[in-house]
Amino acid sequence: MRTSVSVAAFGVVAAAASAFDPLQHVNLFIGTSNGGNVFPGATVPHGMVKVGMDTDGDNFAGYDPNPLANVTGFSQLHQSGTGGAVPLSNFKLFPIPECPVNNNHFEQCLTFISGRKTLRKLLPSGLPDDFASPGYFSTNLSTDVRAELTATRRTALHRSRASSPELSIDPTTGRMLASGNYATSFGIARYNAYACVDFRGEGDGYDFSGPSEWGPYKINYPDLNGVNLLQHYYSWGSEHGGLMFFPANPNGSPSSILVRVGVSFISTAQASQNAEEIPDFDFAGVVSDAEDQWRDILNRVQVNSTGVDDDTVTLLVSLPDAYRPWRLHWRKPQMELNRTLLRRVLLQLYVFCLLLAVCACAHVTKGHLPDAIPPRMSVSSLTTAVLTTLQMSLDDPENFAHIVRGMINIQQHQGWLPEAREAGQQQFIQGGSDGDEILAEFYVKFSKYAAALNVSATDLYNALLADAEDTPPNWNLQGRQADVWKEKGYIPSDTTYAGGANTKQVSRALEYAFDDFAISQVAKMMGKTADAKKYASRAQNFHNSWNENVTLSSTSTGSGLPPNNSVVAGFFQPRFANGTWNFTDPRHCSVHDPTQSTCFLNAIRRDGFYESSPIVYSQYVPQDTAALIALQGGPDAFTARLDWIFTSSYFDPTDEPSQQIPFMYHYANAPGQSTQRSRQLIASSFNTSLNGLPGNDDSGAMASYVVWYLAGMYPLPATQQILLSSPYFPEISFTNPLLGKTTTLRTKNFVGNPTNGTGGTVFVKSVSVNGKPYKSNCYLDWDVFTSGSLVEIEVTDDIGVTCGEGKDALPPSLSTGGYD
Numbered sequence: 001m002r003t004s005v006s007v008a009a010f011g012v013v014a015a016a017a018s019a020f021d022p023l024q025h026v027n028l029f030i031g032t033s034n035g036g037n038v039f040p041g042a043t044v045p046h047g048m049v050k051v052g053m054d055t056d057g058d059n060f061a062g063y064d065p066n067p068l069a070n071v072t073g074f075s076q077l078h079q080s081g082t083g084g085a086v087p088l089s090n091f092k093l094f095p096i097p098e099c100p101v102n103n104n105h106f107e108q109c110l111t112f113i114s115g116r117k118t119l120r121k122l123l124p125s126g127l128p129d130d131f132a133s134p135g136y137f138s139t140n141l142s143t144d145v146r147a148e149l150t151a152t153r154r155t156a157l158h159r160s161r162a163s164s165p166e167l168s169i170d171p172t173t174g175r176m177l178a179s180g181n182y183a184t185s186f187g188i189a190r191y192n193a194y195a196c197v198d199f200r201g202e203g204d205g206y207d208f209s210g211p212s213e214w215g216p217y218k219i220n221y222p223d224l225n226g227v228n229l230l231q232h233y234y235s236w237g238s239e240h241g242g243l244m245f246f247p248a249n250p251n252g253s254p255s256s257i258l259v260r261v262g263v264s265f266i267s268t269a270q271a272s273q274n275a276e277e278i279p280d281f282d283f284a285g286v287v288s289d290a291e292d293q294w295r296d297i298l299n300r301v302q303v304n305s306t307g308v309d310d311d312t313v314t315l316l317v318s319l320p321d322a323y324r325p326w327r328l329h330w331r332k333p334q335m336e337l338n339r340t341l342l343r344r345v346l347l348q349l350y351v352f353c354l355l356l357a358v359c360a361c362a363h364v365t366k367g368h369l370p371d372a373i374p375p376r377m378s379v380s381s382l383t384t385a386v387l388t389t390l391q392m393s394l395d396d397p398e399n400f401a402h403i404v405r406g407m408i409n410i411q412q413h414q415g416w417l418p419e420a421r422e423a424g425q426q427q428f429i430q431g432g433s434d435g436d437e438i439l440a441e442f443y444v445k446f447s448k449y450a451a452a453l454n455v456s457a458t459d460l461y462n463a464l465l466a467d468a469e470d471t472p473p474n475w476n477l478q479g480r481q482a483d484v485w486k487e488k489g490y491i492p493s494d495t496t497y498a499g500g501a502n503t504k505q506v507s508r509a510l511e512y513a514f515d516d517f518a519i520s521q522v523a524k525m526m527g528k529t530a531d532a533k534k535y536a537s538r539a540q541n542f543h544n545s546w547n548e549n550v551t552l553s554s555t556s557t558g559s560g561l562p563p564n565n566s567v568v569a570g571f572f573q574p575r576f577a578n579g580t581w582n583f584t585d586p587r588h589c590s591v592h593d594p595t596q597s598t599c600f601l602n603a604i605r606r607d608g609f610y611e612s613s614p615i616v617y618s619q620y621v622p623q624d625t626a627a628l629i630a631l632q633g634g635p636d637a638f639t640a641r642l643d644w645i646f647t648s649s650y651f652d653p654t655d656e657p658s659q660q661i662p663f664m665y666h667y668a669n670a671p672g673q674s675t676q677r678s679r680q681l682i683a684s685s686f687n688t689s690l691n692g693l694p695g696n697d698d699s700g701a702m703a704s705y706v707v708w709y710l711a712g713m714y715p716l717p718a719t720q721q722i723l724l725s726s727p728y729f730p731e732i733s734f735t736n737p738l739l740g741k742t743t744t745l746r747t748k749n750f751v752g753n754p755t756n757g758t759g760g761t762v763f764v765k766s767v768s769v770n771g772k773p774y775k776s777n778c779y780l781d782w783d784v785f786t787s788g789s790l791v792e793i794e795v796t797d798d799i800g801v802t803c804g805e806g807k808d809a810l811p812p813s814l815s816t817g818g819y820d
């Protein structure tokens with residue numbers, strides 16, 4: 001498929017004020033195969049509703065680049081990069097050029113997915129003839145139908161309820177009103193969705209006032225001239241919808257049918273109202289509008305790409321936060337967006353049928369059961385749940401504030417900050433209350449602007465306190481196990497508590513400690529000294545889960561340790577309520593686990609860890625790496641341990657708990673090692689291919705990871721610091737529209753990037769800000785960005801560089817007073 005954007009093809013010429021137009025480099029197909037589950041359809045920045053193609057292939061987001069995958073429909077609602085089960089993908093529209101049975105007999109038209117599905121046309125490369133650019137998607141089906149999709153978005157809604165699928169048809173206009181109740185992909189709740197669908201002919205006098213034949217269908221049984229699914233005699237099944245035949249263009253020439261779909265999570269009335277957002281069915285206008293929105297947001301990051309290969313530029317601009325939906329859908333339910341979609345189907349044949357499936361098995365080959373609780377999940381948790389919001393701190397604080405307002409609003413209505421969400425419904429929490437980190441990140445970075453951004457500091461703080469202090473009725477879905485955390489300072493692994501699953505005890509405790517750190521930073525900025533102390537102290541509770549007596553030695557299979565009796569000592573471990581310890585093999589859930597366990601969600605597991613090994617989790621104390629270094633025997637032992645994690649494949653690029661490990665050498669004053677490890681990771685695990693992401697994108701966690709690394713930085717949530725390495729560009733700049741400031745990172749002696757990430761002239765030797773030597777070569781304070789600065793970075797080929805000489809050269813840690 002073609003993967004780059006030709007803006008001019010849509011008659012919309014870039015208002016190219018800047019030399020670098022990011023839209024020219026975007027490749028939306030990265031990560032659409034190999035479990036990346038990325039969505040490549042049409043949407044606008046941070047769009048909630050995403051119009052795209054569904055197939056019976058493997059991608060949970062609908063689209064599969066495999067040429068053997070059949071197209072099953074084009075639907076409005078998708079999520080990008082999630083695990084669990086297939087999310088959303090409902091209200092599928094499907095163009096059928098003719099119903100081959102019995103000379104297009106309406107009642108014998110095959111409506112069932114397996115009967116109607118079709119392959120795509122192929123390009124000479126063997127890939128399907130699909131095209132995607134920001135705000136636009138098109139494909140050519142083997143039936144000679146060409147489908148083009150685009151989208152707009154508008155304002156806010158509330159919610160209410162509906163039950164079984166409903167569909168009504170107005171035979172005069174062809175308008176279809178549809179609704180259904182659907183399972184979420186990673187939780188127990190269900191949600192309602194509503195649609196209003198209208199049609200219009202386009203081109204060469206093609207003008208019809210309504211369908212020539214119409215009717216609802218159940219399973220494989222269309223009901224000619226029926227107007228309501230409910231009155232259709234055939235019994236309920238797994239697939240229902242409406243089918244329409246349209247008259248051919250009397251001129252006999254190929255024409256298009258424009259289909260406008262208004263969507264709502266409230267009601268069909270709201271969906272109909274939303275549909276009027278595109279009163280004139282102006283397809284080109286909607287595309288150009290979406291492109292303007294994308295250009296506005298993508299232009300905030302500018303690079304000089306001299307001496308940088310095209311793939312690196314493509315990776316940078318193709319994976320920004322705005323493409324990734326909020327996996328946690330924080331803006332809902334109180335801040336839902338209504339949106340109208342417009343699509344165009346080019347008719348090559350004379351008879352045209354269009355089908356709207358209200359309810360259909362999303363991916364038949366996967367046998368997706370609507371109510372199945374998925375065996376695994378992918379949402380980001382831990383620090384990296386917030387990687388995408390950290391990106392928004394740099395260049396999109398208004399949208400960040402919008403998300404924060406929505407989260408606070410949800411807390412005010414439901415008691416706790418939202419965690420995992422789909423279509424406004426709660427899904428399963430994977431870690432702690434990571435919403436705390438998002439709110440704290442916002443406040444720590446933008447406290448001065450909170451009021452102007454309509455974020456109430458009082459409401460924000462109360463929301464944090466609710467997570468920290470109040471135990472919810474079900475901490476699988478919201479909040480934390482706060483009572484036990486407050487009582488014990490760890491989460492016991494043997495006692496069964498009412499209110500949630502007794503699982504992932506150790507990893508939850510580590511997250512709770514980090515959540516409390518985030519709250520302490522907000523309290524400090526608000527001048528709440530006692531609270532700041534209290535939560536900083538709770539942030540030290542990770543010590544309660546550290547067992548220095550658990551060791552892994554060279555005699556353990558797969559330990560990767562040298563054979564002369566070497567030992568790694570000290571790991572986070574599960575602990576009983578009476579204070580004694582249980583034991584979980586440090587290799588548990590790693591590639592070297594002798595029992596080959598997985599650490600996915602399972603209510604009966606007592607091993608204590610989620611989605612990563614104790615070895616990985618034993619590096620997870622972002623708030624106090626200095627203390628971790630002490631626990632692990634000092635800087636040399638610490639870096640040796642990090643090396644061992646990489647060389648023995650304990651590092652897991654596919655999951656969030658590992659994400660900060662490459663940068664941890666900074667804290668041991670060995671930043672050159674961080675630079676090399678992070679660059680090696682990019683070289684080995686991320687690229688512009690269809691399979692260019694190592695596992696689920698996790699709604700942007702992986703994508704943000706790449707963007708930060710390419711920018712030569714790694715963010716520390718809820719702090720004033722950003723770790724610094726070398727950018728992949730001679731110059732990269734971030735424009736913050738709220739502050740009206742641009743900060744540029746310039747590499748003084750840039751000579752290019754080593755292709756395998758190893759070696760090169762990329763190690764940071766010195767840093768100056770606005771011409772003055774900076775206090776550290778290892779991090780930048782946030783005020784560098786708020787004031788709009790020129791950061792000049794001198795690089796060397798000597799990997800043995802350090803953070804510098806002064807007392808503030810090392811990045812801060814709680815136990816060394818670094819955040820005071």
Ligand SMILES: *[C@@H]1O[C@H](CO)[C@@H](O)[C@H](O)[C@H]1NC(C)=O
Nearest residue numbers: 056057068069070114117365
């Ligand atoms: C596409 O449909 C054909 C015919 O039903 C089937 O043989 C094939 O397996 C389908 N492709 C996928 C990826 O399921």
Ligand SMILES: *[C@@H]1O[C@H](CO)[C@@H](O)[C@H](O)[C@H]1NC(C)=O
Nearest residue numbers: 129130131138139140146147
């Ligand atoms: C589909 O076919 C049309 C007309 O032949 C062509 O212009 C277009 O580039 C093709 N590909 C896509 C993805 O639309």
Ligand SMILES: *[C@@H]1O[C@H](CO)[C@@H](O)[C@H](O)[C@H]1NC(C)=O
Nearest residue numbers: 154155156157273274277338
């Ligand atoms: C979207 O929803 C909001 C809130 O319900 C409403 O005010 C607005 O008119 C809707 N947009 C359209 C175009 O219907």
Ligand SMILES: *[C@@H]1O[C@H](CO)[C@@H](O)[C@H](O)[C@H]1NC(C)=O
Nearest residue numbers: 019304305306307730731750
């Ligand atoms: C881009 O970077 C190159 C290499 O450092 C430099 O020679 C060139 O002047 C820069 N271009 C601009 C427009 O700054």
Ligand SMILES: *[C@@H]1O[C@H](CO)[C@@H](O)[C@H](O)[C@H]1NC(C)=O
Nearest residue numbers: 398401402451452453454455
């Ligand atoms: C804040 O709220 C005021 C009043 O409702 C509104 O006029 C303003 O646009 C809002 N500002 C932002 C940044 O949302």
Ligand SMILES: *[C@@H]1O[C@H](CO)[C@@H](O)[C@H](O)[C@H]1NC(C)=O
Nearest residue numbers: 545546547548549550580581
């Ligand atoms: C480790 O063992 C020493 C010696 O037996 C003991 O004093 C210490 O309490 C143990 N530590 C833990 C965390 O159990």
Ligand SMILES: *[C@@H]1O[C@H](CO)[C@@H](O)[C@H](O)[C@H]1NC(C)=O
Nearest residue numbers: 554561562563564565566567
């Ligand atoms: C163990 O052997 C490795 C090489 O195999 C060596 O680098 C290391 O110094 C040895 N350690 C001890 C404690 O002898």
Ligand SMILES: *[C@@H]1O[C@H](CO)[C@@H](O)[C@H](O)[C@H]1NC(C)=O
Nearest residue numbers: 494495576577578579580581
């Ligand atoms: C502590 O609890 C564990 C698990 O419930 C139990 O096996 C152990 O005997 C207890 N130890 C003491 C000293 O009570």
Ligand SMILES: *[C@@H]1O[C@H](CO)[C@@H](O)[C@H](O)[C@H]1NC(C)=O
Nearest residue numbers: 493494582583584606607608
């Ligand atoms: C102790 O840990 C093992 C291994 O993870 C686990 O199977 C067992 O259930 C745990 N025991 C208790 C009492 O939690």
Ligand SMILES: *[C@@H]1O[C@H](CO)[C@@H](O)[C@H](O)[C@H]1NC(C)=O
Nearest residue numbers: 684685686687691692693694
């Ligand atoms: C691209 O990245 C994927 C995912 O990490 C990896 O499996 C694949 O080998 C990489 N491809 C190339 C050409 O490097």
Ligand SMILES: *[C@@H]1O[C@H](CO)[C@@H](O)[C@H](O)[C@H]1NC(C)=O
Nearest residue numbers: 680754755756757758759760
């Ligand atoms: C990385 O690439 C450089 C330059 O091509 C080469 O000398 C070096 O051996 C490579 N290193 C590894 C680990 O592949």
